[in-house]
Amino acid sequence: xxxxxxxxxxxxxxxxxxxxxxxxxxxxxxxxxxxxxxxxxxxxxxxxxxxxxxxxxxxxxxxxxxxxxxxxxxxxxxxxxxxxxxxxxxxxxxxxxxxxxxxxxxxxxxxxxxxxxxxxxxxxxxxxxxxxxxxxxxxxxxxxxxxxxxxxxxxxxxxxxxxxxxxxxxxxxxxxxxxxxxxxxxxxxxxxxxxxxxxxxxxxxxxxx
Numbered sequence: 001x002x003x004x005x006x007x008x009x010x011x012x013x014x015x016x017x018x019x020x021x022x023x024x025x026x027x028x029x030x031x032x033x034x035x036x037x038x039x040x041x042x043x044x045x046x047x048x049x050x051x052x053x054x055x056x057x058x059x060x061x062x063x064x065x066x067x068x069x070x071x072x073x074x075x076x077x078x079x080x081x082x083x084x085x086x087x088x089x090x091x092x093x094x095x096x097x098x099x100x101x102x103x104x105x106x107x108x109x110x111x112x113x114x115x116x117x118x119x120x121x122x123x124x125x126x127x128x129x130x131x132x133x134x135x136x137x138x139x140x141x142x143x144x145x146x147x148x149x150x151x152x153x154x155x156x157x158x159x160x161x162x163x164x165x166x167x168x169x170x171x172x173x174x175x176x177x178x179x180x181x182x183x184x185x186x187x188x189x190x191x192x193x194x195x196x197x198x199x200x201x202x203x204x205x206x207x208x209x
Contacts, residue, residue, distance in 0.1 A: 009131050014040040015191070015205050023121045023132030024149035025114055029139045032154040032175050037102050037136055038068040039191075039203070049075045049098040051085045053106055067201050082106075086113045089135060093120045098133055105139045114147035144181075151181040157190055171195065176208075 011019040020026055020040065028036050041048050048069070050060065062071045075098065079085040085103050092098055121132060137145060144151060157174040171194060178188040190206045 012040070012043060012134060014043050015189075015203065017205060017207075018189070020134055021149050022134055023125065025117055025135045025137060025145075025147065027137045027139055027145045027148045027151045028154070029142050029151070030153040030155045032156055033138050033140075035068075035175065036152060036154040036177065037138055038065055040134070040136065041069045041073075041100060041102070044069070044073065044100045046073070046099040047075055047097055048073050048100045048102065049077060049088075049092050051077045051079055051088050051101070051103040053079055053082065053085060053104050067195055082109050083113070086117070089117055090120050093117070093124055093133065096124070096133075099131070101133055101135045103135070103137050105137050105145075106141070108139075108141060108143045109145065111146045114145065118147065148181070150179060153178045153180065154191075 009022070011021055013019050030036075060074070060076070065071060077088055079088055082105060085105070086109065089101055089103055092101055117135065125132060137148065139145065142153075154175050154177045157176040173193045175191045176188060177191055188208045190208055192204045192206070193201050195201050
């Protein structure tokens with residue numbers, strides 16, 4: 001599918017040539033799932049709501065994310081359990097405060113929870129003539145969440161440096177990104193990033209399949 005024919009109102013281009021459908025739920029898994037979420041967040045112009053569960057072992061530190069996204073855009077919400085997190089998502093959808101809703105999940109959730117969110121999207125679309133937000137479910141498990149628009153998996157990609165390579169490439173970070181469910185066929189990419197100063201990164205994307 002040629003995503004370039006779709007308007008910015010319906011799709012977010014989060015990396016060169018890669019898009020997420022707005023008004024939809026997307027699952028992210030893998031060791032580098034938080035990095036991938038930050039790659040998406042760096043393209044958000046308004047507020048980002050990040051919902052964290054008590055089981056989480058990863059924390060967002062300003063110094064660690066400043067080169068990815070403006071920390072002043074973050075709204076952090078702590079929840080006690082997954083069901084509460086789903087309720088928070090629904091309430092923020094109604095409020096229209098955030099363009100991106102990120103929710104950490106540590107246990108699989110029922111389809112009924114996703115179904116309620118999808119219905120909330122429809123209600124918001126009918127009531128407000130505005131761009132719908134994107135929901136990212138960052139799962140520490142690899143079980144497939146039924147009802148999501150797309151599924152993504154990201155992990156580090158180690159490049160064994162050759163002795164002949166220029167030393168300046170030592171600061172480059174690499175990841176492998178796989179999309180296993182979307183309107184496009186299953187595909188994978190290599191993502192390379194280099195930090196340019198304290199609060200800026202340059203990112204390049206290379207398709208592998």
